Amino acid sequence: MTTKTFSLGGDLTINRLGFGAMRLAMSTFDGPSRAPESGIAVLRRAVELGVNHIDTAGFYGRGAVRANELIRTALTPYRTDLVIATKVGPLLAADGVPSGQATPDQLRGLVEADLRALGLDRLDLVYLRVGGMTGPGGESIAERFEALAELRARGLIRHLGVSNVDAAQFAEARAIAPVTAVQNQRTDDDPGLLGECEEAGIAYVPYFPLGGGGRPLDTERVGKVAARLGVTAAQVRLAALLATSPAVLAIPGTGALDHLEENLAANDLGLSDEDLADLRG
Numbered sequence: 001m002t003t004k005t006f007s008l009g010g011d012l013t014i015n016r017l018g019f020g021a022m023r024l025a026m027s028t029f030d031g032p033s034r035a036p037e038s039g040i041a042v043l044r045r046a047v048e049l050g051v052n053h054i055d056t057a058g059f060y061g062r063g064a065v066r067a068n069e070l071i072r073t074a075l076t077p078y079r080t081d082l083v084i085a086t087k088v089g090p091l092l093a094a095d096g097v098p099s100g101q102a103t104p105d106q107l108r109g110l111v112e113a114d115l116r117a118l119g120l121d122r123l124d125l126v127y128l129r130v131g132g133m134t135g136p137g138g139e140s141i142a143e144r145f146e147a148l149a150e151l152r153a154r155g156l157i158r159h160l161g162v163s164n165v166d167a168a169q170f171a172e173a174r175a176i177a178p179v180t181a182v183q184n185q186r187t188d189d190d191p192g193l194l195g196e197c198e199e200a201g202i203a204y205v206p207y208f209p210l211g212g213g214g215r216p217l218d219t220e221r222v223g224k225v226a227a228r229l230g231v232t233a234a235q236v237r238l239a240a241l242l243a244t245s246p247a248v249l250a251i252p253g254t255g256a257l258d259h260l261e262e263n264l265a266a267n268d269l270g271l272s273d274e275d276l277a278d279l280r281g
């Protein structure tokens, strides 16, 4: 059996199977926005089913439907064991289109905006999200990470993370302040980076754990294992992800109650060595 919990930063115990809030406002990037009531119902059910790690960002939303506001509406007063992770870095124009990277000064404003939107005095985990829509880029992140480290020293942030980084950027951040989590795209998984995280007790949180909605969930290998176990492809993908390393956290995103319940049931799905070998092919 894989361990179900992870000690984030050594002081926050979270369930490794968590929840990604990006889909609360929309299922697909070009689809319509979702009703706020459905997002609120999904969040409440997630917590009821044991989720205590929610991954969000001030830039998750479509129009007036904002993930952070849904979280505050649905879940305040917050349970004391709930960990909310946010991301700062990308700037969005009024139409929601990415318009560059925040400067250190702008990062301070973004952290304050997250605190206000979520109704918190301190954010549990803030990632510096680097780069655009492509993979890790290689530029220095020192000045921006120092700005976040300063906010942490002032007590506005408990733990820091980095997202969409390469090994050099990860090392640069770690030389400035403790890094508690790394969030890179699942397909960019770098075994070296994952190994370093594992060794240092740092969480590795792959985004798009279900393929981001753009790729079929049910490949031939996944389908074979799912059929043998009588479960769904999404459940096999999540269980396989959690089996890769005890440092890996899963944050599947959904705005649909049935998908939420299906995804969280993966917590009880143990994959055998044979299943894992079949998935590797």
Ligand SMILES: NC(=O)c1ccc[n+]([C@@H]2O[C@H](COP(=O)([O-])OP(=O)(O)OC[C@H]3O[C@@H](n4cnc5c(N)ncnc54)[C@H](OP(=O)(O)O)[C@@H]3O)[C@@H](O)[C@H]2O)c1
Pocket (backbone or CB within 6 Å): 019, 020, 021, 022, 023, 026, 027, 028, 055, 056, 087, 129, 163, 164, 183, 184, 206, 207, 208, 209, 210, 211, 212, 213, 217, 234, 235, 251, 252, 253, 254, 255, 256, 258, 259, 260, 262, 263
């Ligand atoms: N750091 C970054 O740059 C970054 C980038 C992207 C995402 N993220 C984070 O990672 C989280 C996860 O990524 P994601 O939500 O984009 O992608 P994902 O979890 O890989 O997939 C979500 C997509 O799959 C669908 N889905 C969910 N459960 C399903 C199921 N059981 N069966 C069939 N379809 C299912 C969702 O649609 P429905 O909503 O209709 O279920 C949605 O379209 C986000 O919520 C966000 O917190 C971070």
